[in-house]
Amino acid sequence: MKNKAIKLWSEEERPREKLKLHGEETLTDAELLAIMLGSGTKEKNVVELSKEILDSVGGDLNQLARLTLHDFQSRFKGIGEAKAMHLLATLEFGRRRNAALAGDSVRSSVDVVDFMHPIISDLPVEEFWIILLNRRNRVIGRECVARGGVSAVMVDMRILLKPAITRLASGIVLCHNHPSGSIQPSAEDRKLTKRVASAVELLDIKLVDHVIITSDRSQFYSFSDQGEL
Numbered sequence: 001m002k003n004k005a006i007k008l009w010s011e012e013e014r015p016r017e018k019l020k021l022h023g024e025e026t027l028t029d030a031e032l033l034a035i036m037l038g039s040g041t042k043e044k045n046v047v048e049l050s051k052e053i054l055d056s057v058g059g060d061l062n063q064l065a066r067l068t069l070h071d072f073q074s075r076f077k078g079i080g081e082a083k084a085m086h087l088l089a090t091l092e093f094g095r096r097r098n099a100a101l102a103g104d105s106v107r108s109s110v111d112v113v114d115f116m117h118p119i120i121s122d123l124p125v126e127e128f129w130i131i132l133l134n135r136r137n138r139v140i141g142r143e144c145v146a147r148g149g150v151s152a153v154m155v156d157m158r159i160l161l162k163p164a165i166t167r168l169a170s171g172i173v174l175c176h177n178h179p180s181g182s183i184q185p186s187a188e189d190r191k192l193t194k195r196v197a198s199a200v201e202l203l204d205i206k207l208v209d210h211v212i213i214t215s216d217r218s219q220f221y222s223f224s225d226q227g228e229l
Contacts, residue, residue: 015027015031015032015034015035015046015047016035018031019031019035029050029054029059029061030047030050030051030054031047031050033050033053033054034046034047034049034050036086036087036090037049037050037079037083037086037087038083038086040078041077041078043077043078044078049076049078049079052076053072053076053079056075056076060215062121062122062215063122063215064091065091065094065095065122066122066123066124066179068088068124069081069084069085069088072084072087072088095118095119095122096118104138104139105136105137105138105139106131106133106137106138106139106173106208106209107137109209109211109220109222109224109225112131112173112175112209112211112222113211113213113217113220115131115139115142116129116131116142116175116211116213117213117217120175120176120177120213121177121213121214121215121217122215123177123179124179125147125148125149125153125179126147126148126149126153126176126177126178126179127144127146127147127148127153127176127177128144128145128146128147128148128153128155128160128174128175128176129142129143129144129145129174129175129176130142130143130145130160130163130164130172130173130174130175131172131173131174131175132163132164132167132169132171132172133169133170133171133172133173133208134169134170134171135170135171137171137208140167140169141163141167141169143163145159145160145163146159146160153176155192157195157196157199160196161196161199161200161203164200164203164205165203169205170205170206171205171206171207171208172196172200172205172206172207172208173207173208173209173210173211174192174193174196174207174209174210174211175210175211175212175213176189176212176213177212177213177214178212178213178214179215180214181214181215181216181219182214183212183214183219183220183221184221185210185212185221185223189210189212190228193207193210193223193228193229196210197229207229208224208229209222209223209224209225209229210222210223210224210229211223
């Protein structure tokens with residue numbers, strides 16, 4: 001079936017017709033991606049192009065979501081700016097939907113992971129976020145306070161604390177990602193956590209936790225769970 005145009009496939013083999021007849025849950029990742037792409041190239045039909053893209057990330061959808069506009073255009077023949085932008089928009093929409101499904105109360109480190117994993121787990125660089133809580137530990141806001149490189153992010157204490165003060169938060173949770181996949185906090189992570197804990201204590205704000213997130217939802221580090229707060 002290689003290089004065979006989609007229109008020459010039997011109806012049940014075509015991704016769009018398959019979705020219509022049997023539902024989206026019956027489609028493979030490559031078939032779903034093919035529908036997102038819309039068309040292939042002269043050398044490859046759209047499903048083959050989709051498989052090439054997925055193979056490049058080892059079939060890992062988290063890694064797929066890390067690809068940039070430049071990655072799509074430079075690494076895959078037949079992916080122009082319009083298709084690349086469509087893919088990025090679709091991936092971002094899925095990320096935001098997952099974030100919207102997360103709970104709005106923080107009772108444990110797992111709640112923090114559920115709340116933040118859809119937003120920062122597959123980013124290629126580190127981002128540092130603050131989650132704002134009321135006295136009942138319900139989320140009243142969240143904000144990215146710093147962006148960095150692939151292995152570190154510099155956080156300005158004034159910028160970090162401003163949202164908590166402005167929103168009159170009773171508690172805060174710190175959260176950042178490790179693109180490397182390592183859950184172990186760096187010396188700077190520990191130093192910053194202690195500085196924030198001391199600073200917010202003076203403001204009568206509780207530092208509830210500091211959670212490090214990776215692309216694997218089950219792999220995270222909680223300063224609270226480890227007895228470091």
